[in-house]
Amino acid sequence: MDAPFRWFTPLQRWLLPWRCLLCGDDGADGIDLCTGCADEMPRNTPCCERCALPLPVSAPLCGRCQRKAPPWDSAWAPFRYAWPLDRLETRFKFGRDLAAGRALATLWRHATPPSALPQLIVPVPLHPRRLRERGYNQAWELARPLARALRIPCDIDALQRVRNTDAQTGLDAPARRRNLRDAFVLREGIVLPAHVAILDDVFTTGATLAECARVLKRAGVARVDVWALARAPAKS
């Protein structure tokens, strides 16, 4: 159990009971979700070992990774971006619902981590203007509790977003990549370990994560993993 929950006395638990954010039932201990709704969260198995793409049957690599390896070494996305996780994520990301974010962070913390853990977690940054508008960075909110639980340092400003790229929605893959070129830089003078994980909330096309991975690889990081809470299915 994470540290803040230990401070809860039985009285506080009685006054502030956990409530399921999806159905309103009593929450399970330590999370604003009931066991039924938590069990409905779509687990991402089987999936591609390299990019975590959901696969209909077990196979080491998806077709795309077989044709062209992505610029990172391995991916971890314990959930699929589907109902009902997508409802919580939308509330968290666009509805300023930080309780939904805490529930998502708890789900992630309880997932089985990869056996080879990175030495540093670097969340995908928002452009400062976007951060001011939203008030929080959803990747930070997920990265910090996960990093604490795994006892891995988390550097929230290792990467900086220097270009405010337009929303990526609606762009095809080459356009997304062009749009993201030179969007990220590393903090000046930063010393990075040999194994780093870049963390985002949702892995959609992977264009943002790929661009961040390229920046880290160019800086000499030997192994770059990409971590996301949830992986979107392939577009047909």
Ligand SMILES: [Zn+2]
């Ligand atoms: Zn529920």
Ligand SMILES: [Zn+2]
């Ligand atoms: Zn793949």
